[in-house]
Amino acid sequence: MDCQTYQRWFSPYIDGALSAEERSQLEAHLATCPRCQTELVSLQRMLGTLKMMEQPHAPDLLPGVRRKLARQPWWRGVLERMTGPWRLPWHSFALAGTAAVALVAVGVSVYLQRGVQGGMKSNADSMGQSFTNREDWQSRSDSHTVVTNDAFQGRGDESGFPAAEEPAGAGKSFGGNLGHAEKSEVRVSSPPTEVTIAIPQRQESKEAELDSDGSVLAKDKERQVPNDSASCKAQGGVWGTFGLAQVQLCNMPTSDADKECTDAGQCESRACVAPAETAPGQPATGRCHGWTVTVGTCLNRVIGGQATGTLCED
Amino acid sequence: MGADPVSYPAGGTAGDDAALVARAQGGDGAAFDLLVRRHQQIVFAVALRMLGDRDEAEDVAQDVFVRAYRAIGSFRREAKVSTWLVSIAMNLCRNRRRWWARRKRVIVASLDEPVETEKGAVEHAVADPAPGPRHQAESAERERHIMAALLQLSEVDRTMIVLRDLQGHSYEEIAEIAGCQLGTVKSRLSRARVQLRALLDGML
Incomplete structure (x- = not known):
């Protein structure tokens, strides 16, 4: 087998997806082939970086999901009334107030969409980004957009909107209904070609805020540490026995080794190391330790910008 | 099934999801809300990484849950909710990309340029x-x-x-x-x- 063939094994090797025999064959080859070793390390590094990439911060999707579920074509409401005992009654949702606001929003959006009917197709591209539910949009004809409050189970009366609306094709004009929309207090701040409405759509949930606060520290993302010597080695780590307790661990190179730091929290290893001679209590800037395991080492750590003095960890 | 850090950032388990699905199937709106909140980060991450555009990703991610809501009656509770949602996400991302391709436009992610949102935030x-x-x-x-x-x-x-x-x-x-x-x-x-x-x- 030549190097090129062996290198096709790198990917499953790193994921632990090679058979025991294939694995030992590959490792035997690696022991004698510096070129393949370099290639492997390069691949491990790339995958290590990918693994540690920050999770993107997600907006709260729930309001948008509800809004889209509410904007159903009239026939969907009928269909759902005929099937599925699992339809969720909207009055049981926690934020009932949002439902009322959504109703108003929905009414206004219907008004706006009707208003730009003529230019709809040609404006498709520029409006493309504004279509919030392309699926539904394509599933109903372009000539009318209908809203029912079937989903709201009779709450329409409370908000001043009619209980049900028929497609324009049926001859019923929207005029009377639009009167309500015009008098509504919802202000539409965007031009009529946009369907977006000035209702806070991206309210960050509390959970999201906490998350972003938490990420002040270096990536807290759980790095899945290999727990056996074979996968440890496959991912570029060193399997060893550490500390007084003689614990067996996989010691991995950190992704932020030597990065300048002023606190343990900034480092993947949770060890920001200052020169040994820096006296305890002195302000210090250190560099992140190069390995994930610090048990059994003696380091002068920097915490909160100050050196702790050389301490050994058992 | 134990906790899975990728799929359950809230520290929940697959068992919790199964219970939520059961409640949602029975008409519990709050349970569906919870399912959305639990999995929205993952669904959004998949969409963003497949499409490269934040607005598109948010839109598609919402559509994922809309579709999940409509199909929840047929979801087999033994399956894993997160995998189910991710496969829906993959489908919708593929559709969205084709939608743009049909209109001869590619979703260009100008990753270096800041994107202005409605609120003017960057x-x-x-x-x-x-x-x-x-x-x-x-x-x-x-x-x-x-x-x-x-x-x-x-x-x-x-x-x-x-x-x-x-x-x-x-x-x-x-x-x-x-x-x-x-x-x-x-x-x-x-x-x-x-x-x-x-x-x-x-x-x-």
Whole structure:
């Protein structure tokens, strides 16, 4: 087998997806082939970086999901009334107030969409980004957009909107209904070609805020540490026995080794190391330790910008 | 089933999800809300990484839950909710890309240019570097390179990298989500990684 063939094994090797025999064959080859070793390390590094990439911060999707579920074509409401005992009654949702606001929003959006009917197709591209539910949009004809409050189970009366609306094709004009929309207090701040409405759509949930606060520290993302010597080695780590307790661990190179730091929290290893001679209590800037395991080492750590003095960890 | 850090950031378990689905199927709106909140981060991450555009990703992610809501009656409770949602997400992302392709437009992710949202806030498609040591700016730069390279991959290659190396799914889960054999996952993933490395090398 030549190097090129062996290198096709790198990917499953790193994921632990090679058979025991294939694995030992590959490792035997690696022991004698510096070129393949370099290639492997390069691949491990790339995958290590990918693994540690920050999770993107997600907006709260729930309001948008509800809004889209509410904007159903009239026939969907009928269909759902005929099937599925699992339809969720909207009055049981926690934020009932949002439902009322959504109703108003929905009414206004219907008004706006009707208003730009003529230019709809040609404006498709520029409006493309504004279509919030392309699926539904394509599933109903372009000539009318209908809203029912079937989903709201009779709450329409409370908000001043009619209980049900028929497609324009049926001859019923929207005029009377639009009167309500015009008098509504919802202000539409965007031009009529946009369907977006000035209702806070991206309210960050509390959970999201906490998350972003938490990420002040270096990536807290759980790095899945290999727990056996074979996968440890496959991912570029060193399997060893550490500390007084003689614990067996996989010691991995950190992704932020030597990065300048002023606190343990900034480092993947949770060890920001200052020169040994820096006296305890002195302000210090250190560099992140190069390995994930610090048990059994003696380091002068920097915490909160100050050196702790050389301490050994058992 | 134990806690899975990728799929359950709230520290919940697959058992909790099954219970929520059961309640949602029975008409419990609050249970559905909870399912959305639990899984929206993952669904959004998949969409963003497949499409490269934050607005598109948010839109598609919402559509994922809309579709899930409508199909929840038929969801088999023994299956894993997160995998189910991710496969819906993959489908919708593919549809969205084709939608744009039909209109002869490519979703261009200008990852270096800030994107203005309705509120006038400035967001980037990649996590913004927090003000701090220069190193954090460097790693954000590196992440931008990776995202840019990712978007140049073919759909198949990108699917593999996103599901395995960014989302941390197992080979079995990927086979389920992508609807292919385990052996196919193995070879596709291997090729995808080689491709990505070639792109990254070429970019430096």
